[in-house]
Amino acid sequence: MRILLVEDDTLLRAQLRTALHGAGYTVDEADNGRDAQFLGETEAVDAVVLDLGLPVVDGLTVLKRWRAEGRNMPVLILTARDNWHEKVAGIDAGADDYLTKPFHLEELLARLRALIRRASGQASAVLQCGDWSLDTRSSRVTCAGQPVALTAHEYKVLDYLMHRPGVLVSRAELTEHIYAQDFDRDSNTIEVFVGRLRKKLSSSSASARIETVRGMGYRLVPP
Numbered sequence: 001m002r003i004l005l006v007e008d009d010t011l012l013r014a015q016l017r018t019a020l021h022g023a024g025y026t027v028d029e030a031d032n033g034r035d036a037q038f039l040g041e042t043e044a045v046d047a048v049v050l051d052l053g054l055p056v057v058d059g060l061t062v063l064k065r066w067r068a069e070g071r072n073m074p075v076l077i078l079t080a081r082d083n084w085h086e087k088v089a090g091i092d093a094g095a096d097d098y099l100t101k102p103f104h105l106e107e108l109l110a111r112l113r114a115l116i117r118r119a120s121g122q123a124s125a126v127l128q129c130g131d132w133s134l135d136t137r138s139s140r141v142t143c144a145g146q147p148v149a150l151t152a153h154e155y156k157v158l159d160y161l162m163h164r165p166g167v168l169v170s171r172a173e174l175t176e177h178i179y180a181q182d183f184d185r186d187s188n189t190i191e192v193f194v195g196r197l198r199k200k201l202s203s204s205s206a207s208a209r210i211e212t213v214r215g216m217g218y219r220l221v222p223p
């Protein structure tokens, strides 16, 4: 999953970046409203953390423009303390959730997980497909109750598919959602990650499997 992080405070942005990477997300960053708007319009982000007080163009304006253009990715806004007007304006402009500074990183991560879950129609923090299980809180994956060790990229591919069981996902879409904008992307690596996932996650009759749809992409198929 890919997060667009928009925050002009360098120190806070670094803390957020570290926390997001630690939680298994790919992160694109902007430190002003103009760059943020552009990234939100051109990149396949799964959620946005948007500070409202930004240079060049303020966060509220950016959010309104995205929504006016029909961009519906989940947006969590960061607001200044004791500014309830900002929260109301943000929610009215199309924010899905907000956090007031200062906040605990754990709370931000929990709210983000919830936003991403809701956007893909999942209710639980533990995604289950047959005997495969992925805990979005701890990034732990188990197969038939046994822990499975995945690399960061393997996890990102599985996480994306587990949020969309039964849905055909193209290689291009997977590539877009696991690599940041400035990363040298190669959609052939997706095939490698899927191959490794198939090896690591056994496929008994109770298991899900990752089906290849020739020329189209992949689909997570429940047992």
Ligand code: CA
Residues within 6 Å of the ligand: 007, 008, 009, 051, 052, 053, 054
């Ligand atoms: Ca700010």
